[in-house]
Amino acid sequence: xxxxxxxxxxxxxxxxxxxxxxxxxxxxxxxxxxxxxxxxxxxxxxxxxxxxxxxxxxxxxxxxxxxxxxxxxxxxxxxxxxxxxxxxxxxxxxxxxxxxxxxxxxxxxxxxxxxxxx
Amino acid sequence: xxxxxxxxxxxxxxxxxxxxxxxxxxxxxxxxxxxxxxxxxxxxxxxxxxxxxxxxxxxxxxxxxxxxxxxxxxxxxxxxxxxxxxxxxxxxxxxxxxxxxxxxxxxxxxxxxxxxxxxxxxxxxxxxxxxxxxxxxxxxxxxxxxxxxxxxxxxxxxxxxxxxxxxxxxxxxxxxxxxxxxxxxxxxxxxxxxxxxxxxxxxxxxxxxxxxxxxxxxxxxxxxxxxxxxxxxxxxxxxxxxxxxxxxxxxxxxxxxxxxxxxxxxxxxxxxxxxxxxxxxxxxxxxxxxxxxxxxxxxxxxxxxxxxxxxxxxxxxxxxxxxxxxxxxxxxxxxxxxxxxxxxxxxxxxxxxxxxxxxxxxxxxxxxxxxx
Numbered sequence: 001x002x003x004x005x006x007x008x009x010x011x012x013x014x015x016x017x018x019x020x021x022x023x024x025x026x027x028x029x030x031x032x033x034x035x036x037x038x039x040x041x042x043x044x045x046x047x048x049x050x051x052x053x054x055x056x057x058x059x060x061x062x063x064x065x066x067x068x069x070x071x072x073x074x075x076x077x078x079x080x081x082x083x084x085x086x087x088x089x090x091x092x093x094x095x096x097x098x099x100x101x102x103x104x105x106x107x108x109x110x111x112x113x114x115x116x117x118x
Numbered sequence: 119x120x121x122x123x124x125x126x127x128x129x130x131x132x133x134x135x136x137x138x139x140x141x142x143x144x145x146x147x148x149x150x151x152x153x154x155x156x157x158x159x160x161x162x163x164x165x166x167x168x169x170x171x172x173x174x175x176x177x178x179x180x181x182x183x184x185x186x187x188x189x190x191x192x193x194x195x196x197x198x199x200x201x202x203x204x205x206x207x208x209x210x211x212x213x214x215x216x217x218x219x220x221x222x223x224x225x226x227x228x229x230x231x232x233x234x235x236x237x238x239x240x241x242x243x244x245x246x247x248x249x250x251x252x253x254x255x256x257x258x259x260x261x262x263x264x265x266x267x268x269x270x271x272x273x274x275x276x277x278x279x280x281x282x283x284x285x286x287x288x289x290x291x292x293x294x295x296x297x298x299x300x301x302x303x304x305x306x307x308x309x310x311x312x313x314x315x316x317x318x319x320x321x322x323x324x325x326x327x328x329x330x331x332x333x334x335x336x337x338x339x340x341x342x343x344x345x346x347x348x349x350x351x352x353x354x355x356x357x358x359x360x361x362x363x364x365x366x367x368x369x370x371x372x373x374x375x376x377x378x379x380x381x382x383x384x385x386x387x388x389x390x391x392x393x394x395x396x397x398x399x400x401x402x403x404x405x406x407x408x409x410x411x412x413x414x415x416x417x418x419x420x421x422x423x424x425x426x427x428x429x430x431x432x433x434x435x436x437x438x439x440x441x442x443x444x445x446x447x448x449x450x451x452x453x454x455x456x457x458x459x460x461x462x463x464x465x466x467x468x469x470x471x472x473x474x475x476x477x478x479x480x481x482x483x484x485x486x487x488x489x490x
Contacts (some may be wrong), residue, residue, distance in 0.1 A: 006271045
C-alpha cells in the first residue's frame with residue numbers, strides 16, 4: 001500500500017496520511033495486524049518532520065484505526081465486531097503462512113475458495 | 119618440460135607427459151598476456167567511472183536493462199548510485215583477481231604449487247564473488263540519495279514487499295536448491311574421505327574437503343538470510359521521492375538482494391561442483407580407475423549444470439522482474455515483456471484499487487466536503 005503526500009495540495013500532510021491509511025483499512029487494502037512503518041522511517045521517506053507523521057499516527061490511534069504496542073510499533077487494528085475481527089486475524093495469519101511457504105497469491109486464493117466450497 | 123603433477127589423492131592416477139619447452143613457454147607467455155589484458159581492462163573500466171559522459175551512457179543502458187523510465191530529477195542520484203556501485207564491483211574484482219591471477223601465473227613455473235581443478239574452480243568462484251561483494255558495498259554507499267528536486271509529491275510504501283515481488287521466485291528457488299544439494303554433498307564427501315578405506319585423502323586438487331564443506335555451509339547461511347535481508351533492505355530506501363523514485367528504489371533493492379543470492383549461489387554451487395568432482399576421494403584407495411572415471415564424468419556434468427542454471431535465469435530477464443511485477447506503468451518499452459502471471463496479479467490489485475475509488479469518494483474530496 002502506498003501513501004502519497006502532495007505538498008501543494010492545500011491539505012496538511014498529516015491529514016493526507018491519516019485519510020489514506022484510514023481508507024486503505026476500510027477497503028481492506030491494509031489488513032488487520034499489518035505493521036506500519038516507524039514514525040521516523042515514514043517521515044524520512046516522505047520528507048516530512050517526525051512530528052507531522054507522529055500526529056497522523058496519534059489521530060489514527062484516536063480513531064481506533066491503528067494501535068501502538070510500545071516498542072513493537074504500530075499495527076492496524078482489527079475493525080468491526082468480534083466475529084469480523086476474528087476473521088480478519090485468521091486471514092492475516094493465513095497470508096503470513098502462504099508467504100512463508102512461497103505460495104503465490106492466485107493459488108492462495110484458490111485454496112480459500114476450495115475450502116469455502118467444501 | 120615436465121608438467122607439474124597433480125596434488126592430492128588422484129595424483130597417482132595421472133600419467134606424466136613430456137611437453138616441449140617452446141610450447142610450454144608459449145603457453146606461459148599467452149597466459150601472461152591474457153592476465154595483463156584482463157587486469158588492464160578492469161582498470162580501464164574503473165577509470166571510465168570518472169567520466170560523466172560514460173556514466174550517462176551506462177545509466178541509459180541500466181534503464182533499458184531494468185525497463186524503467188528515468189524522470190529528470192532522478193538522473194543525478196541514479197548516476198551517483200550507479201557510479202559507486204560500479205566502482206565497488208570493479209575494485210572488488212581487482213583486489214581479488216589481481217593476486218589470484220598473479221599466483222596462477224607464478225604457479226606455472228613452480229612445480230610445488232598445488233594448482234588443481236578444485237583450487238582453480240575455487241579461485242574463479244572467489245573472483246566472481248568478489249565482484250558481487252564489491253557491488254553490494256558500493257551500492258550501500260550510493261543509497262539514500264535524495265531525489266525530490268522540483269517535485270511536490272512524495273511516495274512511501276506502508277507495508278513491506280515480499281521477496282517474490284522483488285526477485286523472480288525461480289531465481290530464489292534455484293539458490294535454495296543449490297544450498298540444499300551442496301551442503302549435504304560436501305559434508306558427506308568430507309566425512310567419507312576420512313573413512314578408513316580412503317587412507318585419509320581429504321585434499322583434492324589442492325582443496326581441503328573440510329574447508330570446502332565450510333564454504334558450502336557459509337553459502338547456505340547467506341542464502342537463508344536473504345528473506346530477513348529483504349525486510350532490512352526495504353527499510354533503508356535507496357531513493358526518496360515520488361512514484362518513479364520508489365520504482366527505482368525497488369529495482370535497486372532488488373539488485374542488492376540478487377547480489378546476495380548470487381554470492382550464496384556461487385559459494386554453494388561452486389563448492390557443490392568441487393564436491394561432485396571430489397567424489398572419487400571417497401572411494402577405497404585402490405579403486406584408482408573408478409576415481410578417475412568419477413572425476414572425468416563429474417566435472418563436465420557439474421559445469422553443464424551450472425551453465426544451464428545460469429542460462430535459465432538469464433532467459434527470464436530477472437532485472438525486469440520489479441518493473442513487470444510492481445511498476446508496469448513506468449515501462450521504458452511497454453512491448454518488451456509478454457504479460458506474466460505476476461503482471462496479472464498486479465493488474466488485479468490495480469482493478470481492485472480502481473473499483474474502490476470508483477465506489478467511494480476520493481480521500482481529498484471527502485475531506486474537502488467535511489471541511490465545507
